Amino acid sequence: MIQMARDSNNDLPHFINAAFDIVAIAASAGSLTALTKLLSTLPTEFTAAIAIVQHLGPQHRSFMAEILARRTTLNVKQAQEGDYLTPGTVYIAPPNRHLLANGDGTLSLSQSKLVHFLRPSADLLFESVAATYKDRAIALVLTGTGSDGAMGVEAIKKMGGTVIVQNIETAEFSGMPSAAIQTGKVDFILPLDEISTTLVTLVMGNVEIK
Template sequence: MIQMAEDAKNNPPHFTNAGFDIVAIAASAGGLTAQIKVLSTLPAEFPAAIAIVQHISPEHPSFMAEILSRRTDITVKQAQEGDDLSPGTAYIAPPNRHLLVNDDGTLSLSQSKLVHFLRPSADLLFESVAATYKERAIAIVLTGTGSDGAMGVEAIKKMGGTVIVQDLKTAEFSGMPSAAIQTGNVDFILPLDEISRVLVSLVMGKCN
């Protein structure tokens, strides 16, 4: 059982003009292409922070931040210990490190044990986000093999957050989306092309 603090004593900062403060994204196989699709159409003034877990080889450096930075107007960086969450910025978990959101709105990196044979773990990210941001959190599960993220999705919903999952028809690999959907805790099941539009609507209130 994954254990995270469930009632943070400190309140994390809320961002101005944001319906939600943080968007946590999980992906595995096929995830880079999917994330480019989601992030590339976000406006530079997107008012929430984004935290990303992408399953990649722990033996090699990641160039995801550089690749995504060239395809989106928001800021993208590899997360570092102690980073303060900022609106319009996406933080990517480094290889072989769990990415956690603390109750003061900072980030922690951990080399604690593998979760379902994985590090970084989407479940750990989602559970930390749920405990910290509660109803002001959005979790997104994109293409990938396995079931990482499903336990975290349940935590997000339990704390009042919102869950978006890529539909199985547009997911290159359906394992992670399918596992999330099967929890019964999903608010939106969307084709990849529609996720960014709905995300902007939820966070910025630009459409109904």
């Protein structure tokens, strides 16, 4: 059973035994390897939800959820309208849909206009997560080209959240990590191999990864 507590200031449910409720991830070129490495080393009992925007071609069905599900003990699914964010579950934005977090703990999909020629947009995901989860949100920027996620990183920090960026030395494509770092709003710049351990420490405390 999922244990939740209510925020005294609103009706947003928070996950018990978690310092953060959500990890929002931006990923693009080269991200299959990075996401596989990250998710495969997170424990089954990870106590935050994970939402991922990966840049995909809009004209084809995505098999990303199926591929990643075979490589992690976490639950992985392509996000659907109205999904309730659940600890230990990974939600992947479908092609050609923006992924947004709502104030009642659910997810929405949108076909609103492209942001910097992109749909889904990591900036929109991060901004919605910042507005909803404030200091209980983590934004993570992984390998990718372009600058998507940089504006969202600033929103996360403005609302008291935490920002992690993959370092450019281990990123297959450095555009997105570099743009995020250049905002000056990043808390951790880490090699890929250290990100899962840091997430577990932040979200769950000093829990050994199995």
